[in-house]
Amino acid sequence: MFRKWFGKKENLEEPQPPAQGDEPLSTKASPKAAEGPQGPEAQAMEAPDSEEPKKARWSLFGRALEKTRKGLKSLFTFRRTLDEAFVEEIEAELFGADFGPETVRALLDGPNGIRQAWKDKTITEAEEVREFLKRNLKAMLTRREVKLAQAATPPTVILVAGVNGTGKTTSIAKLARRLRDDGKSVVLAAADTFRAAAVEQLTIWSQRLGVDIVTGKPQADPASVAYQGAETALATGVDYLIVDTAGRLHTQVNLMRELRKIRDVLSKKIPGSPHECLLVLDATTGQNALNQAKLFQAEVELSGIILAKLDGTAKGGIVVAINNQLDIPVKMIGVGEKLEDMEPFDVDKFVDAVFE
Amino acid sequence: MFEAITRRFTDIIGNITRKKITEGNIKETLREIRVALLEADVAFEVIKDFLAKVEAEALGDRVLKGVNPGQQFISVVYEEMAKLMGPVDTSLHYAQQGPTVILMAGLQGSGKTTTCGKLALLLKTEQKRRPLLVAADVQRPAAVEQLKKLGEQIGVPVFSESGVKPPQICLHSLDFAKRQGCDTVILDSAGRLHIDEAMMAEVKEVAALTTPQEIFLVCDAMTGQDAVKSAKQFNEQLSLTGVILTKLDGDARGGAALSVKAITGKPIKFVGVGEKLENTLKPFRPDGMAQRILGFGDVLQLVDDARKVVNAEEATQLQEKLLSATFNLNDFLKHISAVKKMGSMKDLLKMVPGLGAHVDDMGVEDKELSQIEAIIQSMTPKERERPEILNTSRRDRIARGAQVARTEVDGLLKQFQMMKKFMDEFSRAGGKGPLGKIKALASAKKQMSDITGMMHKMVEATGPQQQKGTQKGRGGPQQPGNPKTGSASGLSKDEIRKRRKAERQNKKKNRR
Numbered sequence: 001m002f003r004k005w006f007g008k009k010e011n012l013e014e015p016q017p018p019a020q021g022d023e024p025l026s027t028k029a030s031p032k033a034a035e036g037p038q039g040p041e042a043q044a045m046e047a048p049d050s051e052e053p054k055k056a057r058w059s060l061f062g063r064a065l066e067k068t069r070k071g072l073k074s075l076f077t078f079r080r081t082l083d084e085a086f087v088e089e090i091e092a093e094l095f096g097a098d099f100g101p102e103t104v105r106a107l108l109d110g111p112n113g114i115r116q117a118w119k120d121k122t123i124t125e126a127e128e129v130r131e132f133l134k135r136n137l138k139a140m141l142t143r144r145e146v147k148l149a150q151a152a153t154p155p156t157v158i159l160v161a162g163v164n165g166t167g168k169t170t171s172i173a174k175l176a177r178r179l180r181d182d183g184k185s186v187v188l189a190a191a192d193t194f195r196a197a198a199v200e201q202l203t204i205w206s207q208r209l210g211v212d213i214v215t216g217k218p219q220a221d222p223a224s225v226a227y228q229g230a231e232t233a234l235a236t237g238v239d240y241l242i243v244d245t246a247g248r249l250h251t252q253v254n255l256m257r258e259l260r261k262i263r264d265v266l267s268k269k270i271p272g273s274p275h276e277c278l279l280v281l282d283a284t285t286g287q288n289a290l291n292q293a294k295l296f297q298a299e300v301e302l303s304g305i306i307l308a309k310l311d312g313t314a315k316g317g318i319v320v321a322i323n324n325q326l327d328i329p330v331k332m333i334g335v336g337e338k339l340e341d342m343e344p345f346d347v348d349k350f351v352d353a354v355f356e
Numbered sequence: 357m358f359e360a361i362t363r364r365f366t367d368i369i370g371n372i373t374r375k376k377i378t379e380g381n382i383k384e385t386l387r388e389i390r391v392a393l394l395e396a397d398v399a400f401e402v403i404k405d406f407l408a409k410v411e412a413e414a415l416g417d418r419v420l421k422g423v424n425p426g427q428q429f430i431s432v433v434y435e436e437m438a439k440l441m442g443p444v445d446t447s448l449h450y451a452q453q454g455p456t457v458i459l460m461a462g463l464q465g466s467g468k469t470t471t472c473g474k475l476a477l478l479l480k481t482e483q484k485r486r487p488l489l490v491a492a493d494v495q496r497p498a499a500v501e502q503l504k505k506l507g508e509q510i511g512v513p514v515f516s517e518s519g520v521k522p523p524q525i526c527l528h529s530l531d532f533a534k535r536q537g538c539d540t541v542i543l544d545s546a547g548r549l550h551i552d553e554a555m556m557a558e559v560k561e562v563a564a565l566t567t568p569q570e571i572f573l574v575c576d577a578m579t580g581q582d583a584v585k586s587a588k589q590f591n592e593q594l595s596l597t598g599v600i601l602t603k604l605d606g607d608a609r610g611g612a613a614l615s616v617k618a619i620t621g622k623p624i625k626f627v628g629v630g631e632k633l634e635n636t637l638k639p640f641r642p643d644g645m646a647q648r649i650l651g652f653g654d655v656l657q658l659v660d661d662a663r664k665v666v667n668a669e670e671a672t673q674l675q676e677k678l679l680s681a682t683f684n685l686n687d688f689l690k691h692i693s694a695v696k697k698m699g700s701m702k703d704l705l706k707m708v709p710g711l712g713a714h715v716d717d718m719g720v721e722d723k724e725l726s727q728i729e730a731i732i733q734s735m736t737p738k739e740r741e742r743p744e745i746l747n748t749s750r751r752d753r754i755a756r757g758a759q760v761a762r763t764e765v766d767g768l769l770k771q772f773q774m775m776k777k778f779m780d781e782f783s784r785a786g787g788k789g790p791l792g793k794i795k796a797l798a799s800a801k802k803q804m805s806d807i808t809g810m811m812h813k814m815v816e817a818t819g820p821q822q823q824k825g826t827q828k829g830r831g832g833p834q835q836p837g838n839p840k841t842g843s844a845s846g847l848s849k850d851e852i853r854k855r856r857k858a859e860r861q862n863k864k865k866n867r868r
Contacts, residue, residue, distance in 0.1 A: 095400045098580040101391045164603060164631070165465030165576065194631075196509075197502035204497035249606040282465060286397030286580020288608035309464065312549045314582035337464075337495075 080126035087114055090129065099317035100287050103140070103324065112136055134351050141323050141347045146331045149275040149303065155187075155233040155241045157266055157273035159226075161259055161300065162280035163292055164247030167308035169198065171280050171334055172244050173205035174342035175306075180211060184239040187212040189229025191222040191262060192246040202244050209339075212236070222246065222258060223265045230269035243274070250295035263300045278331065280306045283316035293322045304331035307345070311335045382429075386411060389433060396609035396649045399584040402618040410436050434646050441614055442642035445623040448483070449569040449597070455488070455533040456540045457566045461559055461594060462574035463586055464547030467602035469499060471574050471628055472544040473506035474637035475600075479540055480512060488538035490529040491516040492562065495546035503544055510633055513538065522546065523561040530566060543568070550589035560593055570597045572625065575616055577604045583612040584619045591620040601640065602628035613645050685740040688772060689732040730758040731768050737853070743769055 080086050087108065094104045108114050114132065117123045123132050150156050158175070162168050169192070176186045188206050190213060192198035199215050206213035214232050216225035226243050233241035245262060248255035266273050279302050281289050296302055307316050307330050319330050330345040386407050393403045413432050450456040458475070460468045472489055479485040489507050491514060493499035500516045507514035513536060515529040526543050533541045545562060548555035563571060573590050575583065590596060599616050604627045617624055623640075630636035732740060734757030739746055746754075746769065755762045 092400050095394060096581050098582070101394045163578070163606065165467055167465055195502070196505035197498040200501045201496070201498035249603065251605075251607045282576070282578075284463065284576070284580060284582045284586070285578045286583075286608075286611070287395050288397070288578040288606065289580075291607055312463070312582065313551060313585045314580065318580065 082118060082124065082126045082129065086126055086129075087118075090114070090133070094317070097315035097317040098286050100290070100321050103317070103320050106140070107133060107136055112139075137320065137351045138347060140320060141351070146304070146329050146345050146347075148331060151272065151275050154237065154239045155230075155270065155273075156239065156275045157230070157233070157270055158240065158242045158276040158278060159245070159263060159266065159274035159300070160243065160278050160280060160306075161245050161296060162247060163249050163282075164195075166247065166280045166282040166285075167306075167334060168192075168247065168280045169201050169205065169244055170337070171306045171308055171332070171342070172202065172242050173209065174334065174339055175332065176205070176209055176211050176240075176242055177339045178342060179240050180209060185211075185236075186240045186242060187214060187229065187233050187236065187238045189213070189226055189232075189241060189243040190215045191225040191229070191243050193218060193220045193222050193225060194246040198244075198246065212238070223261045226262045227265050227269055230266055230273075234270065241270075241273075250292045256295065256299045259296075260299050276303045276331075277301060278304050278306050279328070280308055281316070281319070281322075282314075283307055283309045284312060284314040285316075285318065287318060287321075289318040290321050290325065293326055293328055297326055297328060302328050304329050306330075306332045306334065306342075308334035311337075311341065382411065382414060385429070392651070393611060393614075393649070396611035396651075397578075397580045397583070397615075398611035398649065399581050399615035399619070402584065402615045405618070406436065406440065406614070434643075434650060437614065437646040437649065438642040440642075441617045441624065441640075441645055443623075444639070444642065445598075446625050446639040448479075448625075450540070451569050455530060455538060456485075456570075457530070457543065457568040458540065458570045458572065459543045459545065459559075459563060459566070459568040459594075460572050460574055460600075461545050461590060461596075462547060463549065463576070464496075466547065466574045466576045467628060468547060468574045469493065469502050469506065469544055470631070470633075471600055471602055471637070472503065472542050473510060473512075473633045474628060475626075476507070476512045476542055477510045477633050478637050479542075480510065485540045486538045487512050487540045487542055488529065488533045488536065489514045490526060490541060490543045492522040492525050492529075492543050493546035494518075494522060494525075495548075499544075499546070506633065522558060523565050526562045527565045541566075550586040550593075556589070556593050563594055568597075571595065572597065573599045573616070573620075573622075575599055575601055575612060577601050577610040577612055577627070578606060578608040579612040581615075583615045587616040588619050591622065596620060596622045598623050598625040600624070600626045600628065600637075605629040605636075609649050609651070610645060611649055613640075614649060685732050685735065685743050685772065686737070689729065689740065727758070727760060727764065728768055731755075731760060731765055734758040743772060 091104060091108055094107065095101075099107070106113065110116070113136075114123070114129060117132060123129060148156075148158070160168050160172055160175075172188065176188060179186050186209075188202060188211060190199040190202040192202070193216055199218070203213055203215065212232070214225065214229040216222075216228065222245060229241050229243055232238075243262065243266065245259060246255075248259065250256065263274060263277065277300050279293060279296050281292065285292070293302065293305070305319060305322065305328055307319055310316055310333050322328055323330065330350075332342055333345050335341045335343065389410075390403055390407055393406070394400070398406070410433055413436060414429050448456075448458075460472055460475075462468050476487040476489055479487045489503055489512055491500040491503045493503075504514045504516065515525075515532050517525045517528060520528070522545065529541055529543070533539075543562065543566065545559050546555070548559065550556065571594050573587060573594075573596050575587065579586075587599070599620065599622055601610065601613055601616075601624055604610060613624055616622075624642075624645075625640060626637050627640050627645075628637055731754060734754045735746075739750060739754075751762055751765045751769075755765045758765070
C-alpha cells in the first residue's frame with residue numbers, strides 16, 4: 001500500500017486515504033493528543049523510502065537546476081565575443097531566474113561586477129564570464145552554517161512557518177522522514193488549526209512515516225497545540241518536535257502575532273527553543289519572497305529557509321537577495337513530491353549547478 | 357524592496373514632470389520603469405515588448421506636443437498596461453444543455469481548492485446556480501477532506517470517489533450532477549508541475565472526457581518570472597479560457613498578472629483576496645491591477661470594498677462630514693474602529709496612491725490606533741462632539757481613564773485639529789484622476805507627518821472604509837496595550853440620542 005504511493009503512474013491509483021480514514025481521524029481529534037508512543041519503529045519498517053536507494057543527493061539538485069544551467073550554458077558553449085549584447089543576454093538569464101534587480105545589478109554593474117571587470121580588462125573573453133559570475137555569486141552568499149541546529153538536551157524544536165501554499169506540511173513530512181532515517185525520534189504538532197483538513201493532511205503523513213502527532217480541536221488556539229506538542233515531546237523524551245503552522249500572509253498583523261505567540265509558548269515550555277525557526281519559501285515566488293522573509297524575520301527571528309518546489313522550472317534566485325540582505329541562509333531544498341525529495345542546501349553546489 | 361519600487365515610481369514621476377520628454381531622455385526613463393517592473397515580477401520578455409509599445413506611443417505626437425508631457429508619459433505607461441491586462445471579462449460560459457463544467461488547474465499551492473470553494477459560493481449566491489464541487493485531487497493527502505469541509509461550510513454538495521483515477525472521477529461526477537439537479541460542476545484538480553508530463557496528460561484527459569465550458573488557471577499573485585513558463589504550458593496543454601489570480605491580499609506587486617495575460621492572451625477573470633470564502637473572489641480590474649503593479653495603490657479595489665460593506669448612505673454622510681467642519685471625535689472614533697478592523701494600518705496606507713513608499717518612514721504603529729481609541733472612548737459624548745470644551749481637568753480625567761500620559765491626550769487633540777485643517781486643504785487641492793490625486797498628495801506630503809493626517813488622506817482618497825473582513829476564528833492574540841476603558845456603548849448612546857432628535861423633528865414635520 002505504501003509502495004503504491006511512489007512512482008508517478010502508481011500515484012494516480014492511490015486510494016485516497018481520507019475517504020476511508022474516518023476512524024483514525026476521529027481518534028486523532030482527541031485534544032489530549034499524544035497518540036500514544038506506540039512504536040514509530042514498528043511502522044518505520046514498512047515505510048516507503050527504503051525502496052529507493054539513496055541516490056547521489058546532488059544529482060537531484062542538479063536536475064532541479066538543469067534548466068537554468070542549460071539556458072546559461074547555451075550562452076557559453078559557442079565561442080562568443082564579450083560584448084554588450086552578450087552581457088545583456090546574461091542579464092536576461094539572471095532575471096529569468098528571479099535573482100531580482102538588486103542582485104543582478106550587483107553582479108553586472110557593481111564594483112565587482114562584470115562590466116567593471118570588463119572595463120578593467122580583468123576579464124576579456126566571454127568564456128571567463130562564467131567563472132567570474134560564479135565566484136561573485138559565491139561571495140555574495142554568506143557562508144553560514146546551514147546544518148540544522150540541534151539542542152544540547154533533546155527535544156530539538158523546529159517551528160515551521162510560511163505564507164499559504166508554499167509547501168509547509170509536505171516539507172515537514174520530508175524533514176521528519178530525514179530525521180527518522182537518521183535514527184531520531186520525532187513528534188509532530190499540527191498547529192494549523194485553521195485551514196480545512198490541514199490537521200488530517202499532517203496526520204496522514206505521520207501515519208505513513210510512523211511518527212507521533214499531536215493534534216488539537218479544529219479552530220483551537222494553535223499556541224495550545226504547540227504547547228501540547230512540547231509537553232508530549234518532553235514527556236516521551238523524543239529527539240525532535242516539529243511544529244506545523246497555518247499558512248499566513250506576512251502582511252496580516254494579527255496572524256503574525258499569533259505566530260509570535262506560538263514561538264513564545266514553545267520557548268517558555270522548552271527554554272532555548274525553538275532551536276530552528278524555518279520559513280518555507282516557494283521557489284516560484286518572485287521578489288515578494290524578500291518581503292515575506294523580512295516580516296517573518298521581524299516577528300519570529302528566522303534561523304533558516306526551506307526552499308520548496310525547486311523541481312519545476314523556477315530557480316528561486318531570490319534566496320540570494322534574502323541571504324545577502326537579511327543574512328538568512330537556505331538550509332534545505334525541496335526537489336519533488338516524494339518524501340525523499342529533500343536535501344541540505346550547499347552554496348558551492350548551488351552556484352556550480354547554476355553555472356555549469 | 358516594496359518601498360524601493362514605490363519610491364522609484366514616485367521619483368520617476370517627480371523627475372519626469374519637471375522636464376520635457378525627448379527621445380534622448382526617454383531611454384533613461386524607460387530603463388527606470390523596466391527595473392521597477394522587474395521588481396514587480398513582470399516577466400523579462402513581457403517587459404521588453406511592453407516598453408517597446410510604450411516608447412512608440414510616448415514618442416508620438418500625443419505626448420511630445422502635449423501640455424504636460426511628464427504626466428502624459430506616466431499615463432501612457434498606465435494605460436498601456438491596463439489595456440494589456442484588459443478588457444474586463446468576468447463572464448462565465450454556461451452549457452446550453454446539461455451541466456456546465458468548470459475545470460480548475462494550476463501548480464501546487466496556488467490556491468485551487470480554496471478558490472473552488474469561493475467560486476462555488478459566488479455562483480450559488482450571485483448567479484443562482486446549483487454548483488457541485490468535485491474532489492479530483494487524489495494526490496495531496498487530505499485534499500478531498502479539505503474540499504468536503506469547504507463544501508459543508510457553504511452548503512454545496514461535494515462529489516468524491518475512492519479507488520478511481522481523476523479522469524473517471526470527473527466523468528462520473530457529471531452523472532451525479534444530473535441526478536442531483538446540479539447545473540454547474542467545478543472540478544478541483546491536483547496541483548501539478550507544468551513539466552510533469554504524466555500529470556499534464558492526466559488533466560488533459562479530464563478535459564477531454566468532460567469538455568469543460570471553462571478551464572481556469574489558478575495562479576499565485578506572488579509568482580515570479582516562472583509565471584510565464586507555467587502559464588504557457590498550461591495554456592498549450594489545456595487551452596485555458598481564463599485565469600484566476602490568488603493571494604492578492606498580500607503585498608506582492610502582482611506582476612504575474614501582466615505576464616500571464618501577455619503570454620496566454622486569456623482574460624484574468626477573478627482575483628482572490630482572502631482566506632475566507634465569502635466575498636473574497638472579486639472581478640479582475642485591469643486598471644486597479646496596473647496601479648498596483650506601478651505602485652499607485654489599488655484605490656479602486658479599496659473603494660469597491662468600502663462600497664460593498666458600508667451602506668451607501670452612511671458612507672456619503674461620513675464623507676460629507678469629513679469634508680465639512682462638523683467632523684468631530686465621534687466620527688474619528690468610528691473611523692479608527694473601522695480601520696482597525698480592516699487589518700494592518702500600514703498595509704492599508706500602502707494601498708493609497710503615492711503613499712506607498714513613505715509609509716515606513718512615517719512610523720505608523722498599529723498599536724497607536726488602539727491608544728487613540730482608548731483616549732476617545734474615555735471622553736464623554738459631549739466632549740467628543742465638541743473637543744474645544746476639553747480643559748485641563750477634563751484632559752487629566754481622560755488620561756487617567758485611558759491609562760496614558762496627559763501629553764498623549766494633548767497630542768491627539770492637536771493631531772485632530774491638524775487633521776481637520778489638512779482635510780480642508782486636501783479637498784481643495786483634489787485633482788482629476790489618479791494622477792491629479794498623486795500631485796495633490798505630493799503637495800500635501802509635508803503635512804503628513806502624523807498618523808491622523810495619514811488616515812485622513814486615506815479616507816479622502818478612497819472614501820470611508822469599513823472592515824474588509826478580518827478573519828473570524830483566526831484572530832491571534834488580543835492586541836496588546838488596549839486598555840478597555842470607556843464603553844463602546846458610549847458611541848451608540850450618542851447615536852441613539854441623535855436619532856431620537858431626528859425622529860422628533862420628523863414627527864414635527866409630519867404633523868404640519
